[in-house]
Amino acid sequence: MAVLEIKNVTKQFGGLIALNDVSFSVEEGEIRGLIGPNGAGKSTMFKNIAGFYTPTDGSVIYRGQNIAGKSPHAIAEMGIVRTFQETTLFQELTVFENALVGSHITAKTDLFSAILGLDKAKQTAANEKVMEVLDFMGLSDRKDQLASELPLGSQRALAISIALVSEPRLMLMDEPFAGMNPEETNHMMDLTCKVRESGITIILVEHDMKAVMGLCHYLTVLNFGQLLAEGTPEEIRNNERVIEAYLGGAN
Amino acid sequence: MNSRLKKIIGSLVLLATLVAIPHFLKFHHQDLLIFLTINVLVVASYRIVTLTGEWSLIHAVMMGVGGYTATLLFKNFDLGMWFTLPLAGGVSALIAALLCFPLFRMTQFYFLIGSFAAGEAIRLVWIQYVNPFGGTGGLSGVEPPIIGGIDFLDAIPYYYLALTVVGFCLFILYRIENSRIGLTLHAVHWKAPLAESVGVDTWRYRALAFVIGSFFVGIAGALKVHYLGTITPNQFGIGFMVFILIWVIVGGYNRFYGPIIGVVVLTVFDESIRSFAEIRPAIYGAVLIISILFLPKGLESIPAKFKAWFGIGSNSDAPPLADK
Ligand SMILES: Nc1ncnc2c1ncn2[C@@H]1O[C@H](COP(=O)(O)OP(=O)(O)OP(=O)(O)O)[C@@H](O)[C@H]1O
Ligand SMILES: [Mg+2]
Numbered sequence: 197m198a199v200l201e202i203k204n205v206t207k208q209f210g211g212l213i214a215l216n217d218v219s220f221s222v223e224e225g226e227i228r229g230l231i232g233p234n235g236a237g238k239s240t241m242f243k244n245i246a247g248f249y250t251p252t253d254g255s256v257i258y259r260g261q262n263i264a265g266k267s268p269h270a271i272a273e274m275g276i277v278r279t280f281q282e283t284t285l286f287q288e289l290t291v292f293e294n295a296l297v298g299s300h301i302t303a304k305t306d307l308f309s310a311i312l313g314l315d316k317a318k319q320t321a322a323n324e325k326v327m328e329v330l331d332f333m334g335l336s337d338r339k340d341q342l343a344s345e346l347p348l349g350s351q352r353a354l355a356i357s358i359a360l361v362s363e364p365r366l367m368l369m370d371e372p373f374a375g376m377n378p379e380e381t382n383h384m385m386d387l388t389c390k391v392r393e394s395g396i397t398i399i400l401v402e403h404d405m406k407a408v409m410g411l412c413h414y415l416t417v418l419n420f421g422q423l424l425a426e427g428t429p430e431e432i433r434n435n436e437r438v439i440e441a442y443l444g445g446a447n
Numbered sequence: 448m449n450s451r452l453k454k455i456i457g458s459l460v461l462l463a464t465l466v467a468i469p470h471f472l473k474f475h476h477q478d479l480l481i482f483l484t485i486n487v488l489v490v491a492s493y494r495i496v497t498l499t500g501e502w503s504l505i506h507a508v509m510m511g512v513g514g515y516t517a518t519l520l521f522k523n524f525d526l527g528m529w530f531t532l533p534l535a536g537g538v539s540a541l542i543a544a545l546l547c548f549p550l551f552r553m554t555q556f557y558f559l560i561g562s563f564a565a566g567e568a569i570r571l572v573w574i575q576y577v578n579p580f581g582g583t584g585g586l587s588g589v590e591p592p593i594i595g596g597i598d599f600l601d602a603i604p605y606y607y608l609a610l611t612v613v614g615f616c617l618f619i620l621y622r623i624e625n626s627r628i629g630l631t632l633h634a635v636h637w638k639a640p641l642a643e644s645v646g647v648d649t650w651r652y653r654a655l656a657f658v659i660g661s662f663f664v665g666i667a668g669a670l671k672v673h674y675l676g677t678i679t680p681n682q683f684g685i686g687f688m689v690f691i692l693i694w695v696i697v698g699g700y701n702r703f704y705g706p707i708i709g710v711v712v713l714t715v716f717d718e719s720i721r722s723f724a725e726i727r728p729a730i731y732g733a734v735l736i737i738s739i740l741f742l743p744k745g746l747e748s749i750p751a752k753f754k755a756w757f758g759i760g761s762n763s764d765a766p767p768l769a770d771k
Binding site: 280296297303359362 | 631
């Protein structure tokens with residue numbers, strides 16, 4: 197069954213058409229690659245799915261419900277969490293506190309419980325979940341460091357940890373491999389596989405072709421805001437139009 | 448273990464000092480001490496509003512809302528202070544909650560201006576509607592309570608009363624800031640989109656901080672009017688608001704106690720240069736500029752600076768989430 201169906205989504209910014217009548221769907225449990233040259237509209241697609249933008253036209257169906265136009269926090273509550281293209285962390289907070297913010301949905305509390313300390317059980321559970329995720333992502337021995345002090349690879353891992361702590365069912369990862377060295381890339385690929393094995397469907401936007409080809413089951417290619425091609429990594433690798441689009445973009 | 452003992456001893460010394468202070472002061476200074484105690488609550492409650500990154504210019508007016516509420520309840524319904532204090536906070540919080548709808552459509556500069564405009568509108572209501580608010584002349588005749596034969600009109604008993612109320616309010620504010628809610632408020636401040644992406648309704652948290660801050664400054668307003676006996680719209684104008692901002696900025700707003708240090712130090716300083724009557728504003732202004740230039744993180748950062756100079760402690764400049 198399709199977890200997510202994008203139906204004829206169009207997004208215009210004034211005169212610029214960033215997405216033009218794009219449709220595709222994503223199956224439960226897969227790692228879907230969403231690729232395309234710079235400016236193709238990949239991040240814009242993510243923002244439309246996660247509620248940061250409202251599509252100009254079309255619908256975003258998540259588990260049978262149209263979520264287009266809902267607010268980001270409402271969509272997060274439904275189980276869709278995005279990570280950001282630019283490394284986005286709470287630089288001023290520690291690694292642990294960063295990840296803890298991710299537990300908002302399960303651990304949020306009301307004023308009186310907060311003042312009287314009646315939410316202890318909830319907060320303890322959240323702390324445990326955070327430690328579990330930090331262990332999983334290999335960050336537990338850095339938990340008291342400030343996020344801003346981490347090397348790039350760990351910053352990306354932390355961004356994903358924040359998302360994971362919120363226990364998403366669909367995760368939108370925007371270029372998690374950008375700027376990583378080969379070693380970090382391999383490590384992040386393993387982590388991404390482990391995330392999927394834990395039952396989370398993933399849509400991955402990425403320019404690193406080694407990672408995309410190695411991880412994704414199926415690829416969706418965008419170019420100038422339009423759906424260019426869909427297929428298995430093998431098919432896409434040999435697709436004339438895709439090759440042309442990428443070569444054209446390189447000029 | 449050791450640090451815990453230190454904390455307990457420290458708290459006891461502080462408490463003893465606070466209790467003893469008024470007995471060493473002249474009458475005029477006892478008055479000032481009461482207003483200082485109340486202003487501590489004003490800045491501490493303002494801090495929670497600023498936690499989400501939005502600086503409002505309506506805090507002083509919200510104090511006035513509390514003050515007018517207490518005055519009207521006292522004069523018309525003969526309600527005692529135990530009722531007027533929480534109700535003053537409640538009415539301030541309610542008005543803040545209503546103002547959230549227009550105000551939190553704006554952010555940053557627009558929010559600043561919007562909050563100022565909303566505050567001036569409220570002040571205009573006090574001025575325009577002579578009945579019940581008394582116009583520019585305001586209202587008078589509010590009295591402090593008499594409990595168990597102690598007349599709280601006297602400075603020292605009223606100081607203890609204010610100290611208790613303010614202490615209790617600070618305790619609650621501190622609990623909130625160090626709870627899950629405090630963490631979320633910080634998150635909303637530093638990276639609202641990231642907070643949204645994991646399910647934080649940033650609008651609600653901005654509103655919550657504003658309502659909580661208004662509640663406690665409303666109580667401060669009631670405390671003030673019960674002692675002063677009179678209330679006018681001018682007490683809560685932009686002039687007082689500027690003082691709140693100065694106290695918070697000079698004290699430093701990265702930690703819970705920063706603004707409190709700010710208001711205490713500047714009040715004592717202001718009083719100590721009283722004899723230089725004509726040039727007092729100039730001295731005050733100069734100190735402000737110097738402190739902002741050389742202590743951008745506020746007085747609160749001085750201990751960390753000292754440590755850094757003498758090479759003790761490593762990342763003492765790291766802005767903490769909260770002092771633990
Ligand atoms: N908020 C916005 N306002 C106006 N134009 C925008 C906005 N966001 C994106 N665009 C434009 O939409 C187009 C698609 O941008 P998008 O960021 O989705 O590309 P992308 O595929 O993620 O590219 P990259 O691989 O470089 O990240 C670009 O031409 C971009 O300039
Ligand atoms: Mg992008």
